[in-house]
């Protein structure tokens with residue numbers, strides 16, 4: 001029997017679904033995913049909360065303009081795989097975005113229900129349909145366009161590179177992804193921990209691309225093994241650079257070279273990519289601190305501090321120089337960190353690290369801060385309070401204060417323009433760089449941003465690269 005449709009008033013009375021998740025006391029002892037995902041009935045009920053408003057502001061709230069009411073309607077019809085396919089029309093990574101996108105600042109914040117009630121849980125629904133499609137083997141391989149004979153090289157296998165690959169392979173081009181690390185997925189595999197994004201989900205996205213015919217060349221550092229110009233000489237007709245922002249920033253204060261001070265990149269890579277948490281199956285060394293200070297207030301800081309707890313810290317601190325309002329981390333991550341017992345030292349900034357005779361960090365001197373006028377980021381500038389210095393005992397420090405772009409490719413590619421931060425500059429409509437046939441997108445262009453923005457840039461670049469290749473074909477046949 002078909003499900004009965006509720007009228008609008010009744011739909012508005014339905015409370016927003018609560019995501020079932022592991023209890024904090026259990027989850028700080030394991031690396032399993034924290035939220036379990038909605039059940040089918042929860043998803044169906046949540047979907048009915050969408051009142052199908054005329055303007056659908058959620059669509060514009062999404063950086064890649066997913067047809068949100070369209071996919072929710074399919075959930076109400078219980079066509080979950082159809083709903084996943086609807087999302088994939090504009091976002092190829094729904095299982096990932098359903099988990100890590102900041103929906104509370106994007107599609108959900110503009111949901112019309114948010115004015116009086118809680119917004120529709122769009123992210124939960126996105127995750128549900130994508131998981132349903134994958135877990136029930138309903139992922140279909142779309143039909144590919146006829147072979148164009150063109151070869152495309154993609155440098156970097158993060159969300160930007162994977163998106164370009166997915167779009168261009170369907171348009172009939174041959175696609176090869178070059179990746180510096182031994183595993184593909186970019187930050188999705190080396191940065192974001194298993195308890196937030198299980199690696200099997202990233203792997204299934206890469207497997208899907210491989211089934212479509214994308215060739216992966218891992219452990220290949222472009223700029224070292226071959227340069228961008230050498231890729232052209234090898235016969236590639238167009239190149240996409242999606243190398244991310246993987247160069248860690250440091251505080252630049254005394255004692256930063258002591259043993260026991262990691263960049264968040266190194267700490268998370270050891271734990272996630274090299275699976276240090278999975279001892280003795282993997283014997284990657286990692287320092288198991290008892291008093292761990294993580295410096296920063298973004299997602300990377302939250303991922304690092306929650307990793308430290310799971311690796312056995314008695315005290316895991318966030319040390320952040322502004323207040324919670326200015327923290328760039330997702331609200332959900334801050335909430336989960338608090339639930340797990342992370343201690344927040346806000347308006348606090350380290351000024352030096354102190355070591356013992358063995359060169360190991362044992363303490364950190366900090367100064368309290370207050371907020372002044374807004375700075376260029378629009379956030380209130382933290383100002384040190386004179387004489388407020390104090391010392392914290394620490395045996396592990398993780399510096400998570402942001403990343404810059406790796407200079408390798410710009411340095412080895414003549415004529416590739418960058419801005420003052422070393423990010424590659426592009427035409428914002430086409431993602432074309434200053435070099436013909438070379439496109440770029442994701443964090444290497446924007447600096448550290450989000451998965452969905454990287455994927456959106458990949459979509460834009462793929463479209464322009466296809467046009468570029470078609471125009472090349474036109475020029476070739478005209479000269480034949």
Ligand SMILES: Cc1cc2nc3c(=O)[nH]c(=O)nc-3n(C[C@H](O)[C@H](O)[C@H](O)COP(=O)(O)OP(=O)(O)OC[C@H]3O[C@@H](n4cnc5c(N)ncnc54)[C@H](O)[C@@H]3O)c2cc1C
Nearest residue numbers: 156158159160180186187191222244442443449450451454
């Ligand atoms: C710890 C952490 C947590 C985050 N959490 C969130 C979150 O919750 N939500 C969210 O939306 N965003 C989050 N982000 C940001 C998000 O992950 C990035 O914005 C996104 O991954 C950028 O995608 P990308 O494709 O540009 O680059 P990346 O994902 O960085 O991938 C770039 C890839 O290029 C490879 N590469 C680099 N140089 C070369 C070279 N010379 N040759 C070959 N390969 C190369 C790298 O090894 C890497 O695999 C987080 C970031 C971090 C670090």
